[in-house]
Amino acid sequence: MEGNIVMAAKLIGAGLAMIGAIGAGAGIGIVTSGAVQAMGRNPDATGTIQTNMILGIAFAEAVAIYCLVVALLILFVVG
Amino acid sequence: MTKTTDVTPKKKGWRWGTNRWIVLGLIILGLFLLTDFFGAGLNIKPIRPFVQLPAEHWSEHPLFSTSFLGIGDFYLTNTLVALFIVMVLVIGLAFWFNRAVQNAFKKNDLALKGIPGALEALLEGLFNMTQATAGKWAWTIFPWFAAITLTVLLANWMELIPGVDSIGVIEEAHGTGYAVQPLTAGIATIAMPEVAEHGSHLIPYVRVVSTDLNFTVALAIIAVVAVQVIGVQAQGIGYFTKFWNVKTFFSKPIFGVIDWGVGLLELVSEFSKILSFAFRLFGNIFAGSVLLFVMGSLLGSIVIMPSIFYMLEFFVGAIQALVFGLLTMTFMAQATQGHGEHEEAH
Amino acid sequence: MEQLGLNLGYLLVQIICFFIIFVVVRAWIVKPLRTMLEKRRAAISQSMEDARINAEARAAAEKEAAKIIAEAQAKAGQVVREASERAETAAKDIRAAAEAEAAKTRESALAEAEGERNRMLGDLRGQVAALAIAAAQKLVGEALDEKRQHALINEFFSGVKSGKVIILESADLAGTAAEVTSALPLTSDEQEIVKKDVLAKMGKQATVAFRVDPSILGGLIVKVGDKVLDGSVVAQLEGLRQSLK
Numbered sequence: 001m002e003g004n005i006v007m008a009a010k011l012i013g014a015g016l017a018m019i020g021a022i023g024a025g026a027g028i029g030i031v032t033s034g035a036v037q038a039m040g041r042n043p044d045a046t047g048t049i050q051t052n053m054i055l056g057i058a059f060a061e062a063v064a065i066y067c068l069v070v071a072l073l074i075l076f077v078v079g
Numbered sequence: 080m081t082k083t084t085d086v087t088p089k090k091k092g093w094r095w096g097t098n099r100w101i102v103l104g105l106i107i108l109g110l111f112l113l114t115d116f117f118g119a120g121l122n123i124k125p126i127r128p129f130v131q132l133p134a135e136h137w138s139e140h141p142l143f144s145t146s147f148l149g150i151g152d153f154y155l156t157n158t159l160v161a162l163f164i165v166m167v168l169v170i171g172l173a174f175w176f177n178r179a180v181q182n183a184f185k186k187n188d189l190a191l192k193g194i195p196g197a198l199e200a201l202l203e204g205l206f207n208m209t210q211a212t213a214g215k216w217a218w219t220i221f222p223w224f225a226a227i228t229l230t231v232l233l234a235n236w237m238e239l240i241p242g243v244d245s246i247g248v249i250e251e252a253h254g255t256g257y258a259v260q261p262l263t264a265g266i267a268t269i270a271m272p273e274v275a276e277h278g279s280h281l282i283p284y285v286r287v288v289s290t291d292l293n294f295t296v297a298l299a300i301i302a303v304v305a306v307q308v309i310g311v312q313a314q315g316i317g318y319f320t321k322f323w324n325v326k327t328f329f330s331k332p333i334f335g336v337i338d339w340g341v342g343l344l345e346l347v348s349e350f351s352k353i354l355s356f357a358f359r360l361f362g363n364i365f366a367g368s369v370l371l372f373v374m375g376s377l378l379g380s381i382v383i384m385p386s387i388f389y390m391l392e393f394f395v396g397a398i399q400a401l402v403f404g405l406l407t408m409t410f411m412a413q414a415t416q417g418h419g420e421h422e423e424a425h
Numbered sequence: 426m427e428q429l430g431l432n433l434g435y436l437l438v439q440i441i442c443f444f445i446i447f448v449v450v451r452a453w454i455v456k457p458l459r460t461m462l463e464k465r466r467a468a469i470s471q472s473m474e475d476a477r478i479n480a481e482a483r484a485a486a487e488k489e490a491a492k493i494i495a496e497a498q499a500k501a502g503q504v505v506r507e508a509s510e511r512a513e514t515a516a517k518d519i520r521a522a523a524e525a526e527a528a529k530t531r532e533s534a535l536a537e538a539e540g541e542r543n544r545m546l547g548d549l550r551g552q553v554a555a556l557a558i559a560a561a562q563k564l565v566g567e568a569l570d571e572k573r574q575h576a577l578i579n580e581f582f583s584g585v586k587s588g589k590v591i592i593l594e595s596a597d598l599a600g601t602a603a604e605v606t607s608a609l610p611l612t613s614d615e616q617e618i619v620k621k622d623v624l625a626k627m628g629k630q631a632t633v634a635f636r637v638d639p640s641i642l643g644g645l646i647v648k649v650g651d652k653v654l655d656g657s658v659v660a661q662l663e664g665l666r667q668s669l670k
Contacts, residue, residue, distance in 0.1 A: 051208060055409055058402050062355040068362040069354070076132045077429060133430025145434075153434045162442055169446050173453035180457035189465045202458055218459060225458075226450040230443065292431050297439035 010078065014071040024064030031056040106383060126257050126269060128372035129280040132365075134158040134291045135247075137284070157247070157283055158291035165234045165288060172198060172229070205404070213412035216313060220411045223305055227298065228404035231289065231360065235396030238287040238368045239389055247283035256280045289364035289399075292357065299356035302407040303349055310414030318414065322346040352410065356403065363399045367392045543610040543637050550609045554578040582608055583615045584645035584656050590622040592645060592656030598626045600649040606636045608643050608658070623647065 035053035039046050112123055134156035141152035172194075179195035191199050202225055209224055210217040237243050249259055249269055256278020257269040269279050288294045310318040320326065324342035327335040371388055378384035558574050584591055584607070603623050605611075611619065620633045627649065638646075643658035 047208070047211065051212065051405065051409075054398075054402055054405055058355075058359065058406055061359060062351075065355055065358040065362050068366075069358050072132065072429070134435075151432070151434070156435070159435070159438065162439065166442055166446055170449050170453075173449045177453035177457050180461055183461070184464070189461065189468055191461075198454075199458065199461070202454065203462065206458070206462070218455075222447065222451040222455045225455055226443070226447040229450060229454075230446050291435070292429050293435035294439050296431060297436050297443060300436075301440060301443055 010074055014074045017071040017074060018067050020067035020070075021064040024060050024062075024067075027060035027063070028057050031060060125376040127376045128369065129252070129256075130369055130372075132292075134286060134293070135282045137248075156291070157286040158288045158294065161234065161237060161243070161285050161288040162294060164285065165230060165237065168233050169229055208405070209408055209412075212409060213415060216309070216412065216415045219309060219312070220408055220415075223302070223411065224404045224408040227302065227407055228400050231298070231403050232397060232400035234288045234294070235364055235400055236393065237285070238289075238364065238371065238396070239393060243285045243287060244283045244368060244372070245281070246285075247281050249279045250282050252278045252280040287364060287368055289360055290368055292361050295357040295361040296353070298360070298403070299353040302356060302403075302410075303353050306352075306407070306410045306414050307349075309411045313415035314417055317417075322349075356406065360399055360403055363395055367395055539637075546637055546639065547610045550582065553609070579615070581643045581658070583611050583619075584643070585615050585618050590619050590645065590647075592647060592654045593622050593626055598623070598647075598649045598652065598654075600627060600652075601631050602649070603627060603631060603633045604636060604648040605633060606638050606641065606646040606648070606657075608637070608639050608641050610637050611635060619645070 031053055035049050035056075038049050042049075111119065113125065136154035136156055137160070138155060141154045144152045176195045176198055179191050179193075183189065183191055190196070205224055205228060206217065206221055209221045213220050249267060257280065259267050259269055259279050261267040269281060307318070310321075320342075322342050322345050324338045325335075327338050329335060331338075371385065371392060374388045375385045554575065557578060561574075579585070605619055605623070616635060619635075623633050624631055641657035641659050642662075644656045644661070646657050646660075647654040
């Protein structure tokens with residue numbers, strides 16, 4: 001019974017850790033929206049915009065990845 | 080109607096196309112296998128996957144054991160097998176490409192055909208990106224970009240091959256597992272129903288190498304170290320003033336201290352680069368393969384649904400490979416340019 | 426670390442494997458790709474250069490052709506212009522000759538016709554005088570002597586009295602050409618008198634032309650420039666009629 005409570009807490013903790021992905025999701029959405037608008041306004045600059053967009057997405061995604069790392073640590077490493 | 084005047088229309092294959100019938104046949108086959116299909120089907124229920132973070136071992140006993148650097152027991156893991164497959168593929172492709180290019184030169188023909196041509200188109204696109212970002216350092220940076228992108232691309236796409244992650248050794252599970260159903264001599268399968276005690280789970284022979292943290296961390300360390308190496312190549316020892324910036328420490332009262340602090344943050348960010356590189360690739364592909372398993376077990380009966388996730392994973396694999404390479408390339412290009420001193424850098 | 430599966434041994438193996446891949450990619454993919462891209466760039470710039478040279482050659486040839494065509498057109502234009510000028514000159518000459526011929530013919534015809542008329546009128550003069558004298562003898566009843574009668578008649582027709590032109594006596598004329606009109610042709614003596622009188626008034630260089638117009642009935646009209654000295658019978662009759670009104 002005790003073990004099950006610890007397990008449940010771990011699962012809940014991992015789930016809570018992934019809340020941080022909200023920010024990354026919103027960030028990626030904003031980056032892509034801006035990039036798509038820019039591409040619509042200036043199709044000639046698509047290549048540069050795409051590269052920078054991917055970079056921006058990668059940085060925004062990094063936050064979500066830290067969340068994922070924490071969740072994985074909680075699930076598999078802690079305890 | 081005589082033979083001379085009668086113009087018969089050219090025969091045009093099957094009127095309704097062929098690919099759609101192949102797809103329909105596969106759907107029916109799936110329905111036959113996975114549902115009872117009006118009593119005729121085999122009604123095999125897809126099992127839920129066994130998710131394990133570290134790579135599984137092929138053998139009971141380690142290949143060798145050493146106390147050197149605390150390595151300990153070294154097993155042959157299924158991700159290492161996948162890495163060797165990727166190596167063979169990349170080296171084979173490289174050999175093929177090289178031979179195709181040499182042949183093309185011999186024939187004085189500057190266009191490649193087939194897979195070398197496709198590879199060349201991809202690499203040329205990557206090179207154009209490199210040149211746009213890195214300028215004269217493009218040819219120094221490009222081999223890293225190409226090698227990382229090709230390796231990660233092939234590694235990621237391996238998860239789409241049937242049999243990867245689903246053919247292996249059946250082992251006894253520690254917790255809940257599935258019942259073993261022998262098919263023929265030496266070959267068995269595990270299938271529903273779930274059993275709480277003495278069940279079994281599958282240890283696949285090949286597991287996608289990107290789902291092993293060792294691979295992604297190794298790539299990330301290589302990438303970040305290579306960034307530093309290229310920075311030193313481009314700017315000499317002055318590159319490290321980026322991390323220990325005391326140039327303006329005394330000349331500017333407050334901002335000098337801030338610059339020094341920023342330099343320390345740069346140092347921290349180099350380490351966080353390793354972390355984000357490694358976990359981005361690992362997280363995406365690990366989550367992708369788990370997703371494919373889970374969707375297969377949940378939506379397997381709706382036969383066409385998992386194929387959509389295969390398409391998604393195809394896309395994610397390509398994007399992650401590109402992002403890994405592109406970020407490495409961009410960091411390298413940034414390292415070749417001085418920190419606010421562009422005259423010195425060029 | 427154990428739970429994440431991270432292990433230094435695996436890490437080293439992965440790093441070594443990646444370096445093998447890296448070396449192979451650099452040797453067998455990047456190097457051929459670089460050679461290929463450079464060759465392709467060279468080929469493209471070569472063909473661009475060729476195309477540029479071709480374009481230049483074509484442009485030069487086109488310019489040359491345009492020049493030749495322009496020259497030919499200019500030459501053709503000149504030839505046409507010369508031809509048309511020559512033709513125009515020839516046509517003008519022909520027309521002028523024809524006009525001159527026509528004018529000469531007309532003049533000679535007119536002169537002939539006038540001479541003929543004057544001759545006929547001159548022939549008539551004697552008869553008219555005889556008739557007039559006869560009529561006057563019948564009316565007046567007494568016969569003037571023959572000589573006087575003729576003098577009167579001549580005076581009537583020529584407007585010349587005792588060697589003098591009547592109308593010129595009180596006039597002063599200035600001009601270079603005078604035209605003298607009489608009802609009947611003047612005799613050469615009368616013409617001499619008239620000429621002498623007119624020239625005396627106008628100077629030696631002036632010319633005198635004689636015309637015949639029966640409608641003035643008698644007397645002389647002398648026209649110099651825009652000045653008309655009217656000594657005709659018609660004018661005298663008109664003056665009489667005006668005064669009788």
